[in-house]
Amino acid sequence: MTDEPVAELLRRLVRDVPDFPQPGVVFKDIAPLLADGAAFAAVIGHFADRYRERVDAVVGIEARGFMLAAPLAIELGVGFVPVRKAGKLPGQTHQVSYDLEYGTASVEVQVDAFTPGQRVLVLDDVLATGGTAEASCELVEKAGAEVVELAMLMELSFLRGRERLPGRAVHSLLTV
């Protein structure tokens, strides 16, 4: 573990990659954070302190959300549920579509992913425009669970994602 505040760890270990995956986008690469065992443990520990006894499951949003949600679920002693892009999950699924700058995207969860009324945390790495996060919350609710909070490592405030999430509790470790 480390005593460095989690926001400082993120400032130091999340790398800006200009023009990826397309020109004009500055990609927030969390690989250096995941590769630093003490820093990764500190981030998961921060979330575990915040959500212990408050949630019955942790939902990770494909794909980097999985890398955070799975270790957190184990730390909390609860289950992990994946929200995936359309067409990846077998069996019956619920689906929610949302607008992108060009076109639409869809996310899915298996219909039997939750027991009714389960309290869940929805976790991802980056909050950008908020479309993915909002669709994921709607999906969790469609499947019969309750979203306690949305948590992100980083929030890109200039993209105003929070405005797309009215009434939702959103916890970001670092806002840039």
Ligand code: AMP
């Ligand atoms: P959005 O729906 O616009 O909030 O986008 C959020 C999703 O896209 C998350 O799953 C992020 O992992 C990913 N994402 C969006 N923008 C970035 C970025 N600048 N760097 C890294 N991931 C991003």
